[in-house]
Every structure is written in structure tokens, then in C-alpha cells.
Amino acid sequence: MNPYSPVRMAARLLRSADVARAYTLAALLAAFGSHAVERTAGRVTLATVIVSLVVLGIGIIAARRRELRPLGFAPTSFVVFLVWALVSTIWSNDDDATLGGWMSLVAYGFLALVIAHIRDTLQTVRAIGDVLRWLLAASLALEILSGILLDMPFPFLGIAGQIANGGPIQGLFGTRNMLGFVAIVALVTFLVEWRTQSVPPQKAAFSITLAALLAVLSASPTAVVLALSVAVALLALTLVRRAAPERRRSLQWTLAIALVLSLSIAYALRHPILRWLDATAGFSLRADLWNAILTWVGNRPIQGFGWHGGWDADAYPMNVINVLLGESHRSALNAYFDVLLQLGWVGLLLFAALCGVAFVRSWLVASERKSTVYAWTPAVLAALIVDSMFESFTLEGAGWLLLVLCAVRAGQSRSWRESLDLVASGGESQDPLAPPR
Numbered sequence: 546m547n548p549y550s551p552v553r554m555a556a557r558l559l560r561s562a563d564v565a566r567a568y569t570l571a572a573l574l575a576a577f578g579s580h581a582v583e584r585t586a587g588r589v590t591l592a593t594v595i596v597s598l599v600v601l602g603i604g605i606i607a608a609r610r611r612e613l614r615p616l617g618f619a620p621t622s623f624v625v626f627l628v629w630a631l632v633s634t635i636w637s638n639d640d641d642a643t644l645g646g647w648m649s650l651v652a653y654g655f656l657a658l659v660i661a662h663i664r665d666t667l668q669t670v671r672a673i674g675d676v677l678r679w680l681l682a683a684s685l686a687l688e689i690l691s692g693i694l695l696d697m698p699f700p701f702l703g704i705a706g707q708i709a710n711g712g713p714i715q716g717l718f719g720t721r722n723m724l725g726f727v728a729i730v731a732l733v734t735f736l737v738e739w740r741t742q743s744v745p746p747q748k749a750a751f752s753i754t755l756a757a758l759l760a761v762l763s764a765s766p767t768a769v770v771l772a773l774s775v776a777v778a779l780l781a782l783t784l785v786r787r788a789a790p791e792r793r794r795s796l797q798w799t800l801a802i803a804l805v806l807s808l809s810i811a812y813a814l815r816h817p818i819l820r821w822l823d824a825t826a827g828f829s830l831r832a833d834l835w836n837a838i839l840t841w842v843g844n845r846p847i848q849g850f851g852w853h854g855g856w857d858a859d860a861y862p863m864n865v866i867n868v869l870l871g872e873s874h875r876s877a878l879n880a881y882f883d884v885l886l887q888l889g890w891v892g893l894l895l896f897a898a899l900c901g902v903a904f905v906r907s908w909l910v911a912s913e914r915k916s917t918v919y920a921w922t923p924a925v926l927a928a929l930i931v932d933s934m935f936e937s938f939t940l941e942g943a944g945w946l947l948l949v950l951c952a953v954r955a956g957q958s959r960s961w962r963e964s965l966d967l968v969a970s971g972g973e974s975q976d977p978l979a980p981p982r
Contacts, residue, residue: 559608565663566672568605572598572656573676576943577727580719584701595652602659609663619658620956622899623949627651629892630852637851638861646854653942657949666954667743667918674738674752677731681755684716684724688762713764725768726932728760730947733775733924740917767935771928778927782920785912793912831878831935837866838877838886849889854941862886880933880940899952900930906955922951 558564575582575594583591606613630647637643660669691699692708699706703719713721735756739749760768781800788796841850841862856863856875863886867874877883884896907922929939929948938944 556608559605564605566668568598568601569660569664569669569672570676572602572660573672573943573946574679576653576656576946577676577680578717579942580723581702581717584703584719595656599652599655602655605659605663613662617957618662620899620903620952622895622902623654623952626892626895626899627654629888629895633849633851633888633892636845636848639851639853639859642853642857642860643851646852649854649941650852650945653946654949657946658953661950661953661957666921667741667916669950669954670734670737670741670918670921671743674731674734674744677727677734678752678755680717681728681731681759684714684718685755685759688714688716708762711764712762714759714762716759716763721763721765722767722936723938725760725763725765726771726928726936726938727943728756728763729768729771729775729928730925732756732760732772733921733928737918737921737924767932770935771932774931775924775928779920779924782908782911782923797912830872833870834866834872834874834878835882837870838882841866842885842889845889847889847891849885849887849892852887852892855937876937876940878936880937883937883940900926900933900948903948903952903955904930907951910955922954926951926955 575591575598579591582594627647627650630650631644634640634643634647660672664672687699687702687704688706688708691697691704691706692710692714695706696709697706698704702717703715705713705715708714714724715721716724718724718727732753735749735752738744739746739753744752760772785793785796785800850862853860853863856867856877858864863874877886881893881896885893888895904923904926907919907926911919911923925947929944929951932944933939939948
């Protein structure tokens, strides 16, 4: 075939590093900026952007097919969870809504798969850092314009203009809790950029200050919990990384036992903790919602009511729950309760397996490898897992993309597929990006 034919030239372009970087930035910007896109241009525009990125991603994967392993393209836990969500259309009361929610899962998940296979860990961190720097800076600028310069809210973006009063602010993310979550993820990302010296010190200092400032101005109680959880996780990971190799296994088990005990104590002291966080009212609202969900789960405990993702106004039984509570919830305010209601105990176990396996794999990789960049994956997973106790961000949009991205990244270095590769290669690692251990 002529090397200058349009097909060959298009394939070379799709395999290029410039296209990989541009695609990664565009996909991340679309995911993290989905609220702003939907509120300013409409849901159809957002769907068009995501579908276009999926089509382009298919082209990139097709052009790079010889570099990829079909067996290791996606984590098994991720695939099985998607299959169960699709099967739920059989017993769902609204097949079209369930199929639409499932397609959203597939679309954002596929974007994560493409990013994970065309960029290494450091390149991914840098891309996320760039996108979150832009969005957080834009959020601060809009909040200053709304709350100080013009002194008027921007309802079409969900900005209340409360920055002059010290918050809470929402930025481009719709709610203060979403802004707090993004700010904590950004803070972890910026710290990794600083530690790996992948950005100039001045840029790193500005970025860290920006993320910390917006986390504070969000006035989100969940941001406090996330910050503490991630800090504890990183401290524990640092202890493991600095321990002698022969002591790591015992230290890992000690930390696991300490985690179980800490969670038990935190649950026992949940009411004093919530009072300290000044979030009792919010928790009372959540408790009423969760109790109502558990009542409905009793009707379909195994399979749930069918996957919807976010709660639409007409989605059953979410619409009935909102009517009974006199609220207009858009989610269960807890990813685990959302999965339990929509996919039953089977779905919840699959979702827990996806999160748990990804976290354990990423933790083991980060504890064995020297580069600080490997700490990013378990830190972000810790934020996602903890945040899922208070919000359902992990089940759609940027949260789902981050979860799948971290799961794929963890599985690329430590999975049963890697063992097959080691056997086939006589014991040499097949990960060309892995640094010396």
C-alpha cells in the first residue's frame, strides 16, 4: 500500500504523541467540565461532544491495535459490572432510561480506557493537572466576577456569588461538594507534579495554593473528610515505601488491621464526628434518604430496579422516594446506596470488587516502586472510595472516568494477565514504563 495514502497518513496521525496528548486533554476537559457544558450549551451538546470523543477514541485504538493486548484492555471487574448493568434492562421499568444510563457508563469508561492505554502514569497526571488548573482558575475568576465585581449570581452556571461572604462557592462544578471533591483530587495531582518536578516550582506552588483555597471556600464538609482520609493514606504509604523490603508484608497487615479498627471506631463515634464537622443537618437529610432506599431495596434485594445513574424526575422508584420525602434528590447521596438500589446486592458486590481490587493493586504497586508518581493512583482511589460514602459522583461523569482510569492503571502493573506475560517472556516485565524497583 502507498505509504502516502490517506489511510496510512490518517493512521500515523492517530498514533502520534501530539494527538494522544490533545485527545487526553479534550476528554478530561469534557468530563470535568460537563456541568458547565450542559448548563451553557445543553445536554444534547454534551452528549455530542462525548460521542465524538468516543468515535475518535475508537479510531486511535484501531490505529494502535498492534501495541495493545486485547486480553488486558479492560479490568475484568469493570467489564462484569457493565454487563450486570446492561442485564438490568430486563427487569427495569424504563428500558430506554436504563439503556441510556448504561451507555453513559460505557462512554465515560471508554474515554478512561483510551487515556490509560495512550498515556503513561506521569503523562496522565500532567494532563489532569493542566485541566484542573484551568477549571479551578476559571471557577475562581467567575466567583470573583459574580460575588465581588458584579455582586450578582450566575444561575445558569449554578454560581450563587457568595465568595465575598467566605463561601460556600460552587465554581464550574454545580455544587460545593463537587468543587470540594475536585479540589482535593487537584491537590493530590499538584503535589505529585511538585514531587516529580514535572512542572516549575512557581507553577506547582500556585497550583497547590489554588486548590487549597478553593477547597476551603467550597465550605464542603466532605472536603474535610476527604483531605484527612487522603493525608492518612499518603502517610501510611510513605511508611510502607520507606520500610525495608522484608518488613513490608507485616507492616501492610498491621496497617490493614488498623484501618478496620479505625473504621469501626469512626462508625461508633459518627455522631460526635458529624457535630464536629457541623454537618448534622446534612447527615439527617441523608439518613432519611438512605432509610427510604433500604425500604425499597427490600422489594428487589438481589437485582435492584435497573440502572439509571443519576436520578431523573420520572425514574422509578426514585421519583416515588422524592415525593414521599418531599425532596428533589438527583442521587442517593451515596454511591453504594445508589448501586444497591439500582443493581441490588449483586451490583454492590461487583462495584465494591472494582473499587477494592483497584485500590489494593495500586497500593501494592506504589509501595514497591520508587517513583512518587505511583502514589497518585491509590491517593485518588482513596478519595473516590471515601467520597462515595457521601455523594454519588463516582458513578457518572468525571468521577466514573477517574475510577476506571485508576482501575486500568493499577491492573496494567499487577494482575493475573501480567503473570501470563511474565511466564511467556521468561520472567521479564512487559511494562516498558515501569522504573527500576
